[in-house]
Amino acid sequence: MRIISENGNIIVENVQDFNLGQTLECGQCFRYERIGADDYIIVAMKKMLHIQQQDDSLILYNTSEQEYKGIWEEYFDLERDYGEIKRELVSRNDKIADAIEAQGGIRILNQEFDEVLISFIISQNQQIPRIRKIIATICERYGDKIGTYGEKDYYSFPDKYRLAELTEEDFRDCKTGFRAAYLYGASKALADGTIDGSILASMDRNEAEETLKSLKGVGKKVADCTLLFGLGFKAAFPIDVWVKRVMEEIYFGKETKKEEIQKFADKAFGEYGGYAQQYLFAYAREKSLKDKNK
DNA sequence: TCCCAGGTAGATC
DNA sequence: GATCTACATGGG
Numbered sequence: 001m002r003i004i005s006e007n008g009n010i011i012v013e014n015v016q017d018f019n020l021g022q023t024l025e026c027g028q029c030f031r032y033e034r035i036g037a038d039d040y041i042i043v044a045m046k047k048m049l050h051i052q053q054q055d056d057s058l059i060l061y062n063t064s065e066q067e068y069k070g071i072w073e074e075y076f077d078l079e080r081d082y083g084e085i086k087r088e089l090v091s092r093n094d095k096i097a098d099a100i101e102a103q104g105g106i107r108i109l110n111q112e113f114d115e116v117l118i119s120f121i122i123s124q125n126q127q128i129p130r131i132r133k134i135i136a137t138i139c140e141r142y143g144d145k146i147g148t149y150g151e152k153d154y155y156s157f158p159d160k161y162r163l164a165e166l167t168e169e170d171f172r173d174c175k176t177g178f179r180a181a182y183l184y185g186a187s188k189a190l191a192d193g194t195i196d197g198s199i200l201a202s203m204d205r206n207e208a209e210e211t212l213k214s215l216k217g218v219g220k221k222v223a224d225c226t227l228l229f230g231l232g233f234k235a236a237f238p239i240d241v242w243v244k245r246v247m248e249e250i251y252f253g254k255e256t257k258k259e260e261i262q263k264f265a266d267k268a269f270g271e272y273g274g275y276a277q278q279y280l281f282a283y284a285r286e287k288s289l290k291d292k293n294k
Numbered sequence: 295t296c297c298c299a300g301g302t303a304g305a306t307c
Numbered sequence: 308g309a310t311c312t313a314c315a316t317g318g319g
Binding site for chain 1: 298
């Protein structure tokens, strides 16, 4: 990789194993807007960023080298060797090769813990476009305006103290449905320190998972997403309806209980479980979309 | 009208 | 323990 500062923009050249669209649209994050081919506005880390990919180069508009180094390099996980991860996964189990072939440009974003936890509580039993809409509403109502692109204003994800001021009714007004009570409780737990990302990150995976599950509305799957996307536990392998289906198709050939799939995945993918899961999840959704358009 | 969605809690068997 | 069901809301 080579980093160039030019006209107030940062250009990162020679980026390997990275596809911006795949990374943003694979369901791990919800705050992005596609404004063109390989061209996006994202909101993360309390900032708005216009970012575009051209072949193996990334252009980060209106960004300093300091901000790139301090925030975005880590956020996009650009320092990690994904070629090595993919080779290791295939060598452990070659049935995942098709998924990696199709979605190998995904990187696991290093997102902020509070936002991931709240977002994935919202996500349960809901479709991705709607999850994005609900989170956008919460940000517009309770976040800070942090930028404008075109005609559109962009708002930060509200911090835990702001969220803790909301009533259950406020959450319900954002169309969160039965999850409103869960969000109310989780926001209070974040604000009063009962649940603290930096403490969870220092625990082992199992203890962190159990702590997360002590929250009402956080079960195994939401906990695993939070571990993987918000706390850096790359071994976590969240099993939702998509992953269940694709695992049944590729590895089992029949309906299989989540617990059995989990055991198999932990053993087969080990410390790389999270990467495997994300390749498989995106692969399953892409295939379904293609089938629908046939 | 019914079924489903990046599930979970609580009831019941 | 394992299985069943209600839970808001919107799209197909």
